[in-house]
Amino acid sequence: MSEKGTLIEVEASRGRSVAATVLRFRELGIAFFVLLIVAVATLKEPRFIDAANLRNILLYIPLILIVAMGQMMVIVSRNIDLSVGSTLAFSAIVIGYLFVNQPDFPIWLAAVLAVLIGAVLGAVNGALVAWVGIPAIIVTLGTMSVYRGMVFIYSGGRQVSGADLPEDLIDLARTSPVFGIPWILILALIVVILAYLFLRYTETGREIYAIGSNPRAAELRGIPVKLNLFLVFTICGALAGLAGILFASRFGYVNPANTGVNFELIVISAAIIGGANVFGGSGTVLGTVFGCLLIGVIHNALSVLGISGFWQTAIYGLAIILAVALDAVLQRRLGKRKEGADLL
Amino acid sequence: MRSTISERPLLQARGISKAFGVVRVLDEVDFDLRAGEVHSLLGENGAGKSTLLKIFGGVHRADQGEMLYRGEPATVDHPQKARELGIALIHQEPLTFPDLDVAENIFLGHGTTWKSRFIPIKWKDRYREARRLLDELGVRLDPRARVHGLSTADQQMVEMAGALSQNARILLMDEPTASLTPEETRELFRIVQRLREQGTAIVFISHRLEEVFSLSDRITVLRDGKFVATRRKEETSIEEVIRMMVGRPLGKFYEREEAIPGKTLLKVESLGRGRRFSGVSFEVRAGEIVGMAGLVGAGRTDVASAIFGIRPADTGKIEIRGEAVRIDNPAQAIRLKLAYVPEDRQHHGLVLPFSVAGNVTMASLRRLFPRGWLRPPRERELAEDYRTRLSINLRDTSQPVWELSGGNQQKVVLSKWLITEPEILILDEPTRGIDVGAKQEVHHLMGELCRQGKAVLMISSDLPEVLALSDRILVMREGRLTGHFRREEATAENVMAAATGQPLPGEKGTPVSSG
Numbered sequence: 063m064s065e066k067g068t069l070i071e072v073e074a075s076r077g078r079s080v081a082a083t084v085l086r087f088r089e090l091g092i093a094f095f096v097l098l099i100v101a102v103a104t105l106k107e108p109r110f111i112d113a114a115n116l117r118n119i120l121l122y123i124p125l126i127l128i129v130a131m132g133q134m135m136v137i138v139s140r141n142i143d144l145s146v147g148s149t150l151a152f153s154a155i156v157i158g159y160l161f162v163n164q165p166d167f168p169i170w171l172a173a174v175l176a177v178l179i180g181a182v183l184g185a186v187n188g189a190l191v192a193w194v195g196i197p198a199i200i201v202t203l204g205t206m207s208v209y210r211g212m213v214f215i216y217s218g219g220r221q222v223s224g225a226d227l228p229e230d231l232i233d234l235a236r237t238s239p240v241f242g243i244p245w246i247l248i249l250a251l252i253v254v255i256l257a258y259l260f261l262r263y264t265e266t267g268r269e270i271y272a273i274g275s276n277p278r279a280a281e282l283r284g285i286p287v288k289l290n291l292f293l294v295f296t297i298c299g300a301l302a303g304l305a306g307i308l309f310a311s312r313f314g315y316v317n318p319a320n321t322g323v324n325f326e327l328i329v330i331s332a333a334i335i336g337g338a339n340v341f342g343g344s345g346t347v348l349g350t351v352f353g354c355l356l357i358g359v360i361h362n363a364l365s366v367l368g369i370s371g372f373w374q375t376a377i378y379g380l381a382i383i384l385a386v387a388l389d390a391v392l393q394r395r396l397g398k399r400k401e402g403a404d405l406l
Numbered sequence: 407m408r409s410t411i412s413e414r415p416l417l418q419a420r421g422i423s424k425a426f427g428v429v430r431v432l433d434e435v436d437f438d439l440r441a442g443e444v445h446s447l448l449g450e451n452g453a454g455k456s457t458l459l460k461i462f463g464g465v466h467r468a469d470q471g472e473m474l475y476r477g478e479p480a481t482v483d484h485p486q487k488a489r490e491l492g493i494a495l496i497h498q499e500p501l502t503f504p505d506l507d508v509a510e511n512i513f514l515g516h517g518t519t520w521k522s523r524f525i526p527i528k529w530k531d532r533y534r535e536a537r538r539l540l541d542e543l544g545v546r547l548d549p550r551a552r553v554h555g556l557s558t559a560d561q562q563m564v565e566m567a568g569a570l571s572q573n574a575r576i577l578l579m580d581e582p583t584a585s586l587t588p589e590e591t592r593e594l595f596r597i598v599q600r601l602r603e604q605g606t607a608i609v610f611i612s613h614r615l616e617e618v619f620s621l622s623d624r625i626t627v628l629r630d631g632k633f634v635a636t637r638r639k640e641e642t643s644i645e646e647v648i649r650m651m652v653g654r655p656l657g658k659f660y661e662r663e664e665a666i667p668g669k670t671l672l673k674v675e676s677l678g679r680g681r682r683f684s685g686v687s688f689e690v691r692a693g694e695i696v697g698m699a700g701l702v703g704a705g706r707t708d709v710a711s712a713i714f715g716i717r718p719a720d721t722g723k724i725e726i727r728g729e730a731v732r733i734d735n736p737a738q739a740i741r742l743k744l745a746y747v748p749e750d751r752q753h754h755g756l757v758l759p760f761s762v763a764g765n766v767t768m769a770s771l772r773r774l775f776p777r778g779w780l781r782p783p784r785e786r787e788l789a790e791d792y793r794t795r796l797s798i799n800l801r802d803t804s805q806p807v808w809e810l811s812g813g814n815q816q817k818v819v820l821s822k823w824l825i826t827e828p829e830i831l832i833l834d835e836p837t838r839g840i841d842v843g844a845k846q847e848v849h850h851l852m853g854e855l856c857r858q859g860k861a862v863l864m865i866s867s868d869l870p871e872v873l874a875l876s877d878r879i880l881v882m883r884e885g886r887l888t889g890h891f892r893r894e895e896a897t898a899e900n901v902m903a904a905a906t907g908q909p910l911p912g913e914k915g916t917p918v919s920s921g
């Protein structure tokens with residue numbers, strides 16, 4: 063047994079180092095693409111690396127980052143949340159009208175409210191997935207429309223314009239408490255750090271990976287699978303809610319027909335490019351951060367270069383497919399394709 | 407050792423009944439378990455052994471009957487509840503998390519409380535503790551290694567370590583030795599003995615009766631979900647328990663008559679792939695069973711999957727019926743009339759949610775339905791046919807395969823390949839987890855296939871089986887052929903010596919050097 067043990071140990075640690083290389087390779091690969099896009103965009107349009115434009119990028123990425131963290135957790139648990147864009151919009155419109163009616167409402171309290179609104183919408187998804195047992199893709203495809211509908215009903219189709227929003231709110235995206243880093247980036251970084259600590263250092267966080275990795279085993283071990291799924295969707299919703307108020311701050315208006323549209327595609331792309339596995343069980347905070355970076359730069363490059371919004375959507379979709387295809391090729395080469403990946 | 411067994415039962419089950427739908431799987435079963443004993447549970451495939459353990463482990467709930475823990479009524483309606491009572495269940499199929507590392511697989515979900523959820527995990531301690539538990543089991547696994555890709559035996563050790571980590575007072579082991587080599591089994595028994603001496607109560611399930619008799623203090627037999635008897639080991643015999651299990655005396659262990667091999671059907675020469683195996687050369691002739699022995703992880707399955715085109719070899723050549731061939735995928739292999747019954751039936755042998763009928767015809771659809779339209783009545787008919795031929799215990803051939811007991815699932819995989827009408831069969835652990843009666847049937851079936859002129863390559867870690875059935879025996883160790891014995895010269899000793907690399911001076915046999 064000992065002899066065999068050694069063999070396996072060698073085998074395993076080799077497997078790990080290969081995996082580690084690929085992991086580093088992934089983040090390096092993403093970094094390479096980021097630089098490539100920056101270079102190409104700058105050649106075509108020198109304005110791209112203006113301080114003003116870099117600032118634009120830096121103010122858009124936090125929004126993706128916050129929602130992508132929640133989405134990544136959902137994907138790790140072998141689920142998906144398509145409703146994040148609509149959740150974001152609902153939170154944004156409610157907060158927007160709150161300020162229309164009460165211009166002096168405290169910003170921090172509004173932020174808490176935004177998180178709560180998102181959490182409730184996420185909890186509805188979670189409850190339907192966990193206890194009613196409807197597949198997440200169906201539930202959230204449904205709620206994506208339902209929540210968007212609620213945005214229109216709540217607003218009567220009218221947008222909240224910049225004039226209605228208090229200066230303090232807009233300032234979140236302009237002013238900075240330290241080192242010139244704007245508030246919204248700081249908030250996003252806090253979310254990222256909390257997500258890392260949660261997924262890495264708490265029993266619950268690890269259980270989410272376990273559930274995604276082998277749901278049946280998780281059930282039989284007595285891991286509270288349903289409660290955890292409920293929690294994951296609630297967190298994802300809460301983060302989308304937080305992103306809602308920040309959206310209002312960043313863009314200075316809330317439009318029922320535009321705000322958060324296609325956002326699910328953006329964050330799912332970011333998570334998957336960052337290495338989250340659609341078959342559950344794997345995905346990292348760091349990878350997702352890199353995924354967001356890439357998506358953020360692409361988004362900005364496309365608009366600076368004057369490429370139409372129609373193209374943008376197509377390009378995110380393409381990015382997902384490319385990332386997953388690349389993964390499949392790599393994994394097959396390494397001979398560590400996941401079980402069940404063949405079945406689904 | 408007897409003195410450590412207390413007379414008062416630690417766990418007692420009375421009149422346990424359980425039905426899935428209309429099928430009664432357990433019918434008024436009584437069972438009791440005392441601290442410091444190994445209590446074996448015997449019964450044919452589908453007798454309800456796993457179901458009973460799952461009820462003790464809080465996975466299923468009994469429809470009727472009661473459970474007493476230390477004489478007090480207890481409801482075990484959730485795995486967490488079982489854990490609180492110190493009951494650990496090691497399932498028949500390893501239930502691990504492939505994406506997580508060994509240490510996490512050991513600890514996750516064990517001993518989690520509301521409070522512990524808010525305390526950060528101390529990874530260093532966790533890895534150290536995992537190391538200690540693995541050392542205690544004598545397993546040299548890296549606690550940081552990802553579980554994906556570990557052998558079944560190692561995954562089982564990970565689960566054992568998990569049970570140890572909970573200081574379980576009751577350890578329920580559902581066929582833990584099914585995928586272990588004799589050496590690993592001895593190691594496991596050493597651990598079990600030690601736990602027993604420390605007062606742990608152990609329920610043990612195995613279809614290998616010699617194991618059961620060497621390890622147990624008491625034996626309980628189930629038949630068709632009904633309690634037959636509980637006996638102390640000294641008061642019973644292998645013959646008696648077989649009679650109780652099967653309901654009739656069973657014929658002698660299958661004895662194979664001398665085969666007269668025909669022409670060579672399968673020949674491989676210096677086959678190799680990466681670092682997994684190299685220089686493997688052998689041939690299998692029509693009407694011959696060639697056994698392949700070796701420790702789990704010796705590379706036998708790798709050789710088989712290379713021949714079958716699952717992961718093709720990168721050096722060497724394969725000849726089928728005298729012609730050199732390239733086999734890059736299983737479809738080609740099937741066209742060349744090869745069949746491969748894989749060792750991991752749940753992942754590679756079956757589509758679990760599909761019906762029994764759907765599974766058995768899966769590998770021969772093109773031949774059975776050349777026009778491309780499936781005819782379900784024909785599928786069911788074939789399934790019925792094989793159900794009787796292999797006496798598969800099931801309710802209905804339209805039942806999903808995952809509902810079948812482990813042994814019956816294995817028979818479904820066998821049927822699937824027999825329907826392809828192969829000429830060359832590679833059977834990887836064909837009788838793992840199969841009960842005595844069924845095992846005999848499978849052995850007879852293999853003999854029958856040989857008489858029909860088929861060539862059989864049988865990979866098996868069950869040494870008595872290899873010795874009894876094979877015309878020739880190949881032994882692999884660490885990716886190389888280290889032994890080749892004719893039937894009359896093979897003994898348990900010299901085969902094991904070739905498998906483990908310990909030389910046995912004075913023993914005969916012709917260990918070949920592989921080149």
Ligand SMILES: Nc1ncnc2c1ncn2[C@@H]1O[C@H](COP(=O)(O)OP(=O)(O)OP(=O)(O)O)[C@@H](O)[C@H]1O
Nearest residue numbers: 426431451452453454455456457809810811812813
């Ligand atoms: N979840 C389920 N749904 C329906 N039927 C089931 C389920 N689980 C088990 N069964 C049926 O209950 C019977 C007993 O199964 P069980 O797994 O307890 O047998 P076993 O004695 O452990 O057999 P083996 O030795 O093959 O493992 C079988 O006929 C099986 O098909």
Ligand SMILES: [Mg+2]
Nearest residue numbers: 456498811812
């Ligand atoms: Mg069983």
